[in-house]
Amino acid sequence: MRTWNTAGYLRLSREDGDKSESDSIAHQRRLLEQYLAEHPELRLIDFYQDDGYTGTNFDRPSFRRMEEDMAAGIIDCILVKDLSRFGRDYIEVGRYLEKEFPARGVRFIAVNDGVDSEQGRYDMLLPIKNLFNTQYAKDISDKVRSTIRSKQRRGEFIGAFPSYGYRKDPRNHNHLEIDPPAACVVQRIFDLCEAGLGQLKIAKTLNAEHIPSPSEYKRLSGERYHNGRRMDQTTYWTYATVHRILQNQMYLGNMEQGRSERPGMHGKARQRQRAEWIVVPGTHDPIISREQWERVQSLLQKRTRQLSFEQNQSPFAGFLRCGVCGRAMVKTRRPGGLSYSCGSYKRYGPTVCTRHSISHAVLEQIVLEDLNRLLSSAGDLNILAQRSVAGLPHSSGGPPEGERLESALQRLRRLKKSAYEDYRDGLLSRVDYLAYQADYEAQIQALTRQLAQLAREQKDDPLRRPWVDALLRQGKLTELDRVTVAETIREIRVFPDHQLEITYTFADDAGLLSG
Template identity: 45%
Template sequence: MPDLFYTAAYIRLSREDGDREESDSVANQKKLLTGFIEKKEELLLYNMYIDDGYSGVTFQRPAFRRMLADIENKKITCVIVKDLSRFGRDYIESGRYLERYFPEKGIRFISVSDHIDSLRQPYDMLLPIKNIFNEQYARDISGKVHSALQTKRQCGEFIGAFASYGYRKSPTDKNKLIIDEYAASVVRRIFSLYLQGFGKQQIARLLNSEGVLCPSAYKRASGLRYANPGAGCGSLWSYSTINHILHKEIYVGNMVQGTREQKLRGRQQMLGRERWIVVKGTHEAIIDEETWRRTQKLLKSNVRSPAGAYVPARHLFAGLLFCGGCGRPMVKTIWRHADGSPEYSFTCGTCKRHGRHFCTPHTIPARALEQAVLNDLNLLLSRCEKLSGLVWQQAEQFFDQPGIESELQLMENERKAARDIFLTSYEDYKSGLLSREEFLVCREKYRRKEQFCRSKQEELTNRRADFWKKVRQSPLLNEKPAARPVSYLDRALLSALIAKITVYENRRIHICYNFPGGASFFPGQYFVKRTDDIHILSKSSELQ
């Protein structure tokens, strides 16, 4: 009996890729793959991995990532797909998996409709060309889909996946919005409270105290598969959520769409308001025009002007200081003594915004924190002679890890492969396997790939040089201890030397120092603790 191959049947369907044919449906892909596996006695179906609704131009698909994890855990020895377009429509990424990753992991790859089986035949030089046409097809479809959606936007038809809070999609017309009475009542209340003089944070706290679900939690509770990766505190209302609702023109019955743009493989980016598509009177309004006008006027009047009222400066520890209880950033607060003199401190942002029910304050006076960090930094710098050798050693260990050097070699290999395949495609063209048009497309694609590899090599080489330049310039790598201690902290010094400061209860803090180039070193070895006054406890045995 032949060796068994534990097989992953991978299935993908995306309407955005133009997968409208019945033959490409999930059910038909399942039927085709299971039928093929049943006919091959050496194939044993381990699992089916189905990405329904995911474009082929990205490989960040949940089922695909699960399949890779099972490959890494040696649960799978074979991957089977209906055809190459089901695997992916990005020819570069597809090539990396099929040409390098699968062979390295000992994975047999089968594409049924393309008659490809890596076990039965040598690597087919036409495979990259098929991948190129799959990507070009995805680009063509993407342009057509974008054009169709743009037409719908301009006609005032709703094309989003989820309706804005206060609305829901009509059950008879998914491009039309109708009012969700419960959520709409909350929206009206928010506008009313704001016009009564309540602040945005006050409104958020009030809704949280009453147990009102925030928009994302309400949508999930309503049975929608809604996820917001940016939501920080579960089902809580926040300042930003209230602010967002107060600025949404959709609540006066106007459809506002096309505010963001996304390229084929890029991230979304916000467009200028002049490029937004606004169509008036497309659906029933939740608030009237007068309420909207008064709200927008009040919002503008409450914005501090740099030339007018006080604008709080970014504090010294911004982006570095975090709460040890909830992990969220600490915020700067101010209170005044009886004589009117100010006193600054830092407190947990979650506690300040949502109350002690969600986290405790973890308050620490700003002056005490600055002095503690300054003392610890000087202690560290006073030992630079010993520290220097340790840091150089870790820098070399960090750089020896798989990273820039392996990427450089990878780019060189891919550049050579691109050149070889280009030469092969020319031979295929001369022998009649490729038409002139196919060859010209292939030539242009591989020239671009070779240029990309050369550009990437140059970028990596510069990054390597910059890495060691930063190491040599680090103030922690003086050959001798500092001649005089640092007398004050500034933003540049903190950003260069410190990765993160965590504040725990009873004013205990943990400083994680930062290594130039991105790697942290000596994490958890320096602590500042409060007994009666704040003082330093050095825990580094290596630096004693």
């Protein structure tokens, strides 16, 4: 008799509507142990347990570990209480049962559903059982979402982690009480803002005094906190963190929830407009008085200044990243001219990144020389230009001009969206964000006009376009503009000692250059 190396898989999730007793982890384990005792051909390798993970997807730590052991040949049999413990997504469950397991020679047993792949093909009711499991999970998901929304409208706190400055009431987790140490910091932030300090200066002050940021404070307090925003490793105060605190109505005693929503079980959460948030006044003790709150909001509105976008444009805006920490480089105007330095270092000092910068003139020279080096190795520019405007493939296999312009246009739209995400996540100040957005919009309009002009000129002499004429006459690029940078460069990383790593849109790898 063959011996099967068996994995006992256990899963429980209240979100799926699992019953606390009959579907408990302990109950599942006892049932599988009894089944194993009655079937000596099944040799238990290990129990794989996912407690608190939904069955509507398979992104579960123990399930992934079981998959790895299955791929490594450590196990060749999977034993579960029933199909719903394995999963509630009928499409994915069917894929595993019909394709993955047979291809790997893995036996699958669901005790209560009478499923055993070794006994022959699955019966015709199996897909229907999977479908019922999925529909049950969807029904529970809708009911949970409705219950959560009702609690939010009643002003009950339903989040995992309260806003910085508050903690859950141990007698009622839907009610918040003040956390004195953090509340003192919140009060100080409002006081500093009212005293005339900007958000960035407040962040620097708190960092200089070694006050833990909200996320770090939660971790130091023993909470298993995970920041869903990008740059999760940030443990210091930032402009964005201070800005969010100064605009959070929770500190007035108002419950502010429902900032995002998920359209379905597998949908990606989307941010809701502020007007759509659920705000219930007077649900908990305030940290900030109404009078101070209104004064601070008035100050925040007054400090929003208008920009001269013509003076703030840079051909490299949005393309420069620090090679050390990965954050955006920011420009600085000095008597010697324009230069770019690490935004993290400039805002928060040497505890975050190293001090390094590069002047605009040096950067432009390095990039121009490298682009011209690539052009010189491309072959006869006249032939390339004629093939390009005629829509023929380049000798290098690159796309025709129209496709390149369209690709650049799509890239600018992605950059425009990325700038908003960087602003939302605190990587860009509001001032820089507004400048970038205006800059990208101007480039998008310019590229749109170029595409329209291209369509008209292709009916006439294709070599009469200005950029083609200039390149053919001079044989090289003599200056960089936003369109050229957007078409040719994906990203520039700036390292100390003027070392650059340039990733081009037409190359798979990046080159490390020095200036």
